Amino acid sequence: xxxxxxxxxxxxxxxxxxxxxxxxxxxxxxxxxxxxxxxxxxxxxxxxxxxxxxxxxxxxxxxxxxxxxxxxxxxxxxxxxxxxxxxxxxxxxxxxxxxxxxxxxxxxxxxxxxxxxxxxxxxxxxxxxxxxxxxxxxxxxxxxxxxxxxxxxxxxxxxxxxxxxxxxxxxxxxxxxxxxxxxxxxxxxxxxxxxxxxxxxxxxxxxxxxxxxxxxxxxxxxxxxxxxxxxxxxxxxxxxxxxxxxxxxxxxxxxxxxxxxxxxxxxxxxxxxxxxxxxxxxxxxxxxxxxxxxxxxxxxxxxxxxxxxxxxxxxxxxxxxxxxxxxxxxxxxxxxxxxxxxxxxxxxxxxxxxxxxxxxxxxxxxxxxxxxxxxxxxxxxxxxxxxxxxxxxxxxxxxxxxxxxxxxxxxxxxxxxxxxxxxxxxxxxxxxxxxxxxxxxxxxxxxxxxxxxxxxxxxxxxxxxxxxxxxxxx
Numbered sequence: 001x002x003x004x005x006x007x008x009x010x011x012x013x014x015x016x017x018x019x020x021x022x023x024x025x026x027x028x029x030x031x032x033x034x035x036x037x038x039x040x041x042x043x044x045x046x047x048x049x050x051x052x053x054x055x056x057x058x059x060x061x062x063x064x065x066x067x068x069x070x071x072x073x074x075x076x077x078x079x080x081x082x083x084x085x086x087x088x089x090x091x092x093x094x095x096x097x098x099x100x101x102x103x104x105x106x107x108x109x110x111x112x113x114x115x116x117x118x119x120x121x122x123x124x125x126x127x128x129x130x131x132x133x134x135x136x137x138x139x140x141x142x143x144x145x146x147x148x149x150x151x152x153x154x155x156x157x158x159x160x161x162x163x164x165x166x167x168x169x170x171x172x173x174x175x176x177x178x179x180x181x182x183x184x185x186x187x188x189x190x191x192x193x194x195x196x197x198x199x200x201x202x203x204x205x206x207x208x209x210x211x212x213x214x215x216x217x218x219x220x221x222x223x224x225x226x227x228x229x230x231x232x233x234x235x236x237x238x239x240x241x242x243x244x245x246x247x248x249x250x251x252x253x254x255x256x257x258x259x260x261x262x263x264x265x266x267x268x269x270x271x272x273x274x275x276x277x278x279x280x281x282x283x284x285x286x287x288x289x290x291x292x293x294x295x296x297x298x299x300x301x302x303x304x305x306x307x308x309x310x311x312x313x314x315x316x317x318x319x320x321x322x323x324x325x326x327x328x329x330x331x332x333x334x335x336x337x338x339x340x341x342x343x344x345x346x347x348x349x350x351x352x353x354x355x356x357x358x359x360x361x362x363x364x365x366x367x368x369x370x371x372x373x374x375x376x377x378x379x380x381x382x383x384x385x386x387x388x389x390x391x392x393x394x395x396x397x398x399x400x401x402x403x404x405x406x407x408x409x410x411x412x413x414x415x416x417x418x419x420x421x422x423x424x425x426x427x428x429x430x431x432x433x434x435x436x437x438x439x440x441x442x443x444x445x446x447x448x449x450x451x452x453x454x455x456x457x458x459x460x461x462x463x464x465x466x467x468x469x470x471x472x473x474x
Contacts, residue, residue, distance in 0.1 A: 032246065033152050037160055039239045040145050041167040043107065046233040047141055048171025049178070050110060050134070052315060053229060054079075055290040056179040056308055057118075059297075060222045065121055075131045076290070076414065080407025082132035086139020087403050091396020093140070094147055100244040103144045107237035109137035114230035118223040119216065143399050146381065150390060158334065158382040162325040165378040169319035172289065176311040179225045266447045267388045273444050274384055275401035277437055278377065282402035283409030284345075284433035285373050289314060290410055291417075291426045292366065299424060300357055310362060314370040321374035328375070334383035335445060337375050342438040344372030349431040356424045369430070376437075377402070387448045409433070 054061075054075075062072045086106070093102055113134030120127040145164055153160050216223065292314060296307035328337060348368035355361035381398065384390060390398075409429060417425045 036152060036243060037149070037163075039236065039243065040148055041164060042236045043103065043141060043233075043240065044145055044164050044167035045171040046107070046110075046229065046236055047138060047145075048168035048173075049175050049229045050114060050138065050171075050233065051168075051286075052172035052175035052289060053179055053225060056176040056293050056311055057222055057225060058290065058294060061118070061120075061127065064118070064222065065127060072127075072414075074411065075128055076286075076410040077407055078128035078131040079135040079138075080403055080410070082135025082137075083139040083142075083406060084135075084400055084403040085132075086136035086141075087143050087396050087399040088139075089136070090140040090143035091393045091399075094144055094396075095393075098244060099144055099148055099151075100240050100246075103141055103148075104237050104240040104244060106137040106140040106144070107233050107240060110134055110141065111230045111234045111237065113137065114226045114233070118226045139399065139403060143396050146395050146399070150385075150395070158329045158378075159326050161378045161382055162322060162329050162375065166319060166322035166326060169315065169322040169374060173312060173315035173319040175229075176293070176308050176315065178228065179221075179308075266450070270384060270388060270444060270447055271394060271397060273440060273447070274380060274398060277440050277444065278380065278398055278401040279405035280409075280433040280436045281373070281376050281380075281405070283405030284430045286406045287410045287413050287426060288369065288430050291413065295424065295426050296362070298421075300359070300362060302359070306359075310366055313363065314366045317367045317370035318374045321371040322378075325375040325378070329379075329382070334379040334386070337379040338383060338441055341372050341374070341376045341379070342434070342441060344368055345376075345430075346434040346438050348372055349427065349434045352427045353424065353431050356427055384448075 058072070061075075065072070090102070090106075113130050117127065117130050117134070120130060146161070149160050149164050289311070293307045293311045296302040296310050297304060302310065325337065348365045351361065351365040352369065355365070381390065381395070413425055413429050417423075
């Protein structure tokens with residue numbers, strides 16, 4: 001009897017134990033997934049700091065290498081070309097390497113670049129090379145973060161994708177405050193007069209040629225601003241490497257891909273159009289965020305502290321709306337958010353062009369423009385996933401479009417602005433980009449929903465055919 005009791009009761013006691021073990025393992029996996037999301041958020045916060053620090057320190061870097069702003073605009077080409085290469089490399093390497101290992105290595109490279117950039121003394125050689133190296137690491141990190149969020153959350157990743165890019169926007173908002181308000185203003189104009197700064201063809205170029213390759217800047221605040229961001233990114237990279245010893249996310253990505261795979265009828269066309277869409281959107285975003293400080297001081301006649309505040313209000317509203325978009329994504333469709341963003345950016349950029357020297361109008365329109373540009377990129381990725389599955393290479397392709405916009409549009413604007421200093425070229429470029437994105441998205445929407453419309457029409461025809469014999473019998 002005792003043996004029969006134990007034999008019959010054994011399964012009843014082992015099943016709860018197995019269920020408890022599975023529950024604990026699922027909880028541990030869920031905690032790890034949330035912890036990974038937080039670390040990737042922190043990485044994108046550092047990404048925003050590293051990208052946006054160039055805007056308020058642009059003039060300081062130009063003074064450091066004895067060049068004017070127009071000739072130094074090539075650093076945008078160096079950074080964006082590196083970002084382009086990093087996006088392409090990341091799209092391939094993330095399919096054959098551990099995600100966390102590759103992201104940790106890219107963050108270490110970003111840290112090294114941030115420490116070396118303020119030490120550069122030659123614009124054409126060292127500064128552009130270091131910008132390219134840093135852009136490559138940032139491109140790998142950007143591609144990997146988007147892929148990792150899609151791998152962790154799958155179809156439920158829209159709010160998390162918004163929070164990821166909110167981290168980037170928050171870092172971009174904090175960067176001007178860190179550079180100008182917290183660490184002080186740049187070197188006084190007594191040491192760097194405006195004529196000497198604006199004419200590199202005379203004594204400035206000879207001094208730049210004879211200057212050492214690296215050296216401490218005259219304004220140490222420039223070095224400490226970059227060093228602080230580099231230290232933060234290094235700390236985050238330590239946590240990324242700690243996640244490297246956990247289970248590889250490639251298996252999780254394979255599970256998510258196996259759950260639901262969709263391919264739209266016009267898959268390649270949609271990706272190409274979204275590529276162009278991100279080209280103009282990111283180009284306008286980076287152009288305005290990078291040049292608004294210089295535009296406010298030289299064209300609108302603002303003080304450096306006011307210009308830094310204008311730069312911060314752009315990234316501040318940008319970050320605030322990306323934070324609110326985390327909650328909006330739960331009740332609004334991504335397409336609706338894109339339409340609202342296009343309307344806001346079009347209206348605010350037109351307002352900026354019409355009232356480009358009115359300080360109050362600049363503050364209001366800059367706030368609206370930053371808020372309107374906030375949700376477009378993450379909403380675009382979430383929107384396209386409703387109709388077709390985004391793989392690692394597809395995500396890299398879209399990031400490449402953004403990288404090309406980051407590379408081409410700011411560089412072109414820098415050259416054109418040097419040729420026509422009396423015109424608000426930055427504002428014209430933002431208005432043109434807003435018009436183009438407002439026109440191209442309806443085309444994207446039509447191509448994406450066209451197969452659905454055909455299917456609905458076919459279903460209606462089949463229902464009508466079934467209804468005809470029934471009515472004739474009546």
